[in-house]
Amino acid sequence: MATPPAQPMETSAAVTTTVDSLKDDNIEEILLRLQSAASLARAALSSSRWRRVASSPDFLRRFRERHTSPPLLGLFVSQADLGQLPVFHPSASVRSDRDLAAAARGGDFLLTRLGHDPAWRLRDCRNGLLLLCTGDSLSVYDPVSRRQVAVRRPPNDLCPAGAVSGTEYLADCLLGGHGEPIRVVSVQRDGPRLRAMECRSGTDWRCHPWVDGIDVATLRTPAMPASAAGLIFWRRDQSSSLLLDTSTMTFSTVPLPAPLVVISKNPLRPRPVYTIGDTEAGVCCLVAIVGRATLQVWLLKKNHTGSGSAWELEKQAQKGQLISLYRTFRSMSMVSAGLALIYSKGTKYSHFLIDLNNLSIKDKFLCHRSMAYPFQMTWPPAGFLPTSMPQTSACRDAEKQQEQEAPSSSRKRKSKDATSSGKETMGPSISIASLENEPSEKKLSYEIGPTS
Numbered sequence: 001m002a003t004p005p006a007q008p009m010e011t012s013a014a015v016t017t018t019v020d021s022l023k024d025d026n027i028e029e030i031l032l033r034l035q036s037a038a039s040l041a042r043a044a045l046s047s048s049r050w051r052r053v054a055s056s057p058d059f060l061r062r063f064r065e066r067h068t069s070p071p072l073l074g075l076f077v078s079q080a081d082l083g084q085l086p087v088f089h090p091s092a093s094v095r096s097d098r099d100l101a102a103a104a105r106g107g108d109f110l111l112t113r114l115g116h117d118p119a120w121r122l123r124d125c126r127n128g129l130l131l132l133c134t135g136d137s138l139s140v141y142d143p144v145s146r147r148q149v150a151v152r153r154p155p156n157d158l159c160p161a162g163a164v165s166g167t168e169y170l171a172d173c174l175l176g177g178h179g180e181p182i183r184v185v186s187v188q189r190d191g192p193r194l195r196a197m198e199c200r201s202g203t204d205w206r207c208h209p210w211v212d213g214i215d216v217a218t219l220r221t222p223a224m225p226a227s228a229a230g231l232i233f234w235r236r237d238q239s240s241s242l243l244l245d246t247s248t249m250t251f252s253t254v255p256l257p258a259p260l261v262v263i264s265k266n267p268l269r270p271r272p273v274y275t276i277g278d279t280e281a282g283v284c285c286l287v288a289i290v291g292r293a294t295l296q297v298w299l300l301k302k303n304h305t306g307s308g309s310a311w312e313l314e315k316q317a318q319k320g321q322l323i324s325l326y327r328t329f330r331s332m333s334m335v336s337a338g339l340a341l342i343y344s345k346g347t348k349y350s351h352f353l354i355d356l357n358n359l360s361i362k363d364k365f366l367c368h369r370s371m372a373y374p375f376q377m378t379w380p381p382a383g384f385l386p387t388s389m390p391q392t393s394a395c396r397d398a399e400k401q402q403e404q405e406a407p408s409s410s411r412k413r414k415s416k417d418a419t420s421s422g423k424e425t426m427g428p429s430i431s432i433a434s435l436e437n438e439p440s441e442k443k444l445s446y447e448i449g450p451t452s
Contacts, residue, residue, distance in 0.1 A: 024053050027049075027050060027053045028053055028056075028059055028062075031043060031044070031050070031053065031054055031059070031063070032059075032062060032063055032066060035067075035099075036067060036071045036097070036099065036100070036377075037063075037067065037070060037071055037377050037379060037380075037381050038071045038097070038099040038100045038102070038103050038377055038381075039099040040054060040063065040381060041099075041103070041377075041381035041382070041384075042099050042102055042103075044381070044384070051384070054384060055380075055384045060380050060384065064379065068280055068281070069280055069337075069338065069357075070127070070128070070337060070376035070377050070378075070379050071093070071097075071100055071103075071376060071377045072091045072093060072339070072353070072362070072363065072374060072375070072376050073090065073091060073094055073100060073103065073104055073109075073144075073375050073376065073377060074088055074089050074090040074091045074094060074104075074109075074365075074375050075088070075089045075091070075341075075351060075353075075365050075367065075372050075373065075374060075375065076088055076089075076122060076125055076130065076372065076373045076375050077089060077367045077369045077371070077372045077373075078121070078122045078369065078371040078372065078373075079369065080121050080122070080371075083118045084118050085111050085114060085118055085120055086111065086120075086122040086130075086132075087367070087369075088109040088110070088111075088143075088375070089365050089366075089367050090104055090109075091363050091365075092363055092364075093363075103144055103377065106144075107143045107144040107145075107146065108143045108146045109143050111141070111143070113141070113146060113148055114132070114139070114141070117134065119134040119135070120132045120133070120134045120139070121133045121134065122371075122373065123138075123171075123172040123173075124172060124173050124174045124373070125174075125336075125373035125374070125375055126174040126175075126336065127174075127176075127182075127337075127376070127378055127379060128142060128143075128144060128375070128376060128377050128378030128379070128382075129141065129142055129174055129182065129378065130142075130143065130375075131172055131173070131174045131184065133172055136152065136153040137150065137151075137152060137153070138150070138151040138152070138153065138172060138184060139151065140174070140182065140184065142378060142382060143375075144377065144378065144382055145378075145382035147382070151184055151199055153186075153205075154197060154204075154205035154207060167188055167189065167190045168188070168189050169186055169187065169188055169189075170187045170188070170189050170194070170219070170234075171185075171186065171187045171232060171234075172184065172185075172186045173185050173186075173187075173232055175230055175246055176230075181200060183198055183199065183200050183246070184198070184199040185197070185198050185199075185232065185244075185246050186198075186199075187232065187244060189216060190210065191216075192212065192214070192216055193210045193211060193212045193214070193216075194210070194211050194214055194216065194251065195207065195208055195209060195210045195211060196208045196244055196246070196249045198246070198249070208249045211251050214242065214251060215236075218236050218237055219234045219235070219236060219242060229278050229282060229283060229284035229300070230245065230246045230247050231243060231244065231245060231246065231284050231300075232244040232246065233254075233276045236253070238256075238261065238271070239255060239256055239261045240253050240254060240255050240256060241253070241254050241256065241276065242254075252308075254300070254309060254311075255310075255311075256274075256286075256311070257286065257288075257298050257311040257313070259290075260272050260274065260288055260290070272288045272289060272290045273288065273289050273331065273332050274286055274287060274288035274289075274332065275287060275332045275333065275334060275335050275340070276335065277334060277335025277336050277340070278335065278336065278337060278338075279297075279299070279337075279338050279356060280337055280338030280356070280357065281338075283299055283300075284299070284300040285297055285298060285299050285300070285314070285335065285356070286298040286299075286300070286311055287332065287335050287340045287354075287356065289332065289342075290316075293318050294316060294317070294318045295316065295317055295318075295354065295359050296313060296315075296316040297313075297314045297315050297316070297356055297359075298311040298312060298313055298314060299311070299312050299314045315359070317359045331343045333371060333372065334372075334373060334374070335356075336373070336374055336376075337374070337376055338355065338356045338357060339353050339354065339355065339356070339362065339374050339376075340353070340354040340356060341353055341354075341372060341373075341374060342354060343372075348366070349364035349365060349366050350365065350366055350367055350368050350369075351364070351365040351366075351367060351372055352364055352365075353365075353374060
């Protein structure tokens, strides 16, 4: 008797887990574990959903708490005295980190969008943005996203009566960033008096009253802006600095820490070298090298009485790495986002970046130019947050120029997106550089390197 054929067993359909099946919470946990903002920006470009998750203010806050230090891409060195554009020197991490290398390859670190005009001067560099000047024009430029915003100087009719022809600009500074609106603050000198002028994102210049009674002759330029703290400093003498508080636009004198003043007045000891900037957390700080190799970090804090501010010693350490630099040490040119830049002459490397978290050497550069600016990636990364800020005429002109340079397919897509959303097409913003309307070639270049 023939055996009946075996009935096939019912099998359940295999369940396949794909990236698309992940919940937003899962995507957040994946992105939080990336090593830097450069890795985050590259991963978020993989899909519109990932970018949406990464653009959440709550996610950006959590990511910032885990990754407090923005990635260092390199050093921009001023070549003004040579009549050349600033030159970019990549950091060692760019050569070893694939994501940082992709950002550097896809960016415009040769500043080609500025054309071949060597008259551009680098005035400031903060939070991944460059502030450049030529004549009566300023430009805020993000080399990573290639977005540029033109900022015109205020016309002469805005200047108060009584200004003389000898008016000059002592400083042009970028303030804000890290999610806050970017401001351009300029300080103008007219003989023995000073005034501050401010340009916020999408607004015109606001000229504040002239201030008399300041001994301008004692000021030492260039300015030392502590951007995140909203303060601008000038060295004045051996015992004090001039401070502009941009929240109130008032000038005041801030004494140096007492121990530094005592050392400065001792002819038998070398004068301490210091500069003022901001910590990684955005707190105003003074970094000084005292003696042969003692590095001190002072924080500017409110007095206990509530009136005025004073320096408090936060940390100090004697570092053997600095002893070898002592004889060739020339200056400390800048402190920005927790990095102090030391210029040395006669050694293998000319610039040393000191990490203020552990007071150790973070990177070394060879460029033999004293005026240089550390360049760190913008936070939040370019294109992560939308902007609804109104535009100045200069912003609209810059946007129109970008549309003319962009491929026709990009302009059509931009017009279509604006029509379908029912919203006005947004132009470039000083604080947020959006990749939403960039050509697809640009996105690909940032994601995997140069296009072939």
